[in-house]
Amino acid sequence: YSGSAKQALLWHPALFRLKQHIEQLVGHPFNSCLANLYENGSQAVGWHSDDEPSLRSPQQDNVVIASLSFGATRKFCFKHKFKQEKVELMLHSGQLIVMRGQTQRYWKHALMKSSKITEPRLNLTFRYFYPAQQG
Template sequence: MNFELFAPEPNSNLLPCDGIVEDYGLILTHAESQDYFDYFLEGLAWKQDEVILYGQYFKTGRKVVWYGDQNYQYHYSGMDKQAQIWDLKLLALKQKIELITGVQFNSCFANLYEDGTQGVGWHSDDEAALRDPEHGETVIASLSLGATRKFRFKHRDKTHTAEIYLQSGQLIVMKGKTQRFWKHTLAKSTKVLEPRINLTFRYFYPR
């Protein structure tokens, strides 16, 4: 586990246009971050993610698990996924984040990266099941635990980019038109030797 010398300052928007990414800074103490990290590392039902790319089946290096209010069914990257009913400690953390952000969530997609050699490529979380049917917008609260990692954004149509180093206990919220106009990635780094857990709280709209 690595902690930076200086805590990140909250920022109302990391993006220059066409979206909103709020940085709440550290919402957990070092001790709380360590406790959650240790518990989730051992206590969640991790398994390698399965995807179909260009007609071929792959298992990713990173591990994932999805929790929610119900056993939701979700289709992405060519595969069907099913949510598990909330782990109680994860549910309590969701409720804490709801109080901080003022946004309600009904599911959490969790990612486990064993070290810096594991990341995720450029993508947007713009599936119809994650969009508010009334406004067409998506809200995702992303909490980092464990190793500090670089998180990057690039605009779909313009040359704009943004990046941030996410520390353990740090919360960002992607909302507005962010998923429509921006892609994001977790950059790989051979210098990072420790694991990171990323909890992405979302509202899932069953079809």
């Protein structure tokens, strides 16, 4: 996502237990976790959709992503790709949001910058990557 290759690591036991708990809450399996540290409000992520083919189930054309926040409260926004709709959320420490169904097809999302935020935020996004399809 950042343009640089990252080496996958084995699950730490505590992170694996957290993954299992989130799977029970969400009703969907996950086989990866992407961790992002935002040191302060000057660090953010721009508008994007997580719509890579490797995230879509071969049986269903949808993506499920569970996003868990720790640390500073930050503004997280959605904007519709085709309509003039926008939704803003304040993500608090310990808050879990789940993007599923057609969210990635019709909406972009971003973590907004804020010069007022001086504390760090850690975000864990749980995803399921499907093997490449033979065609």
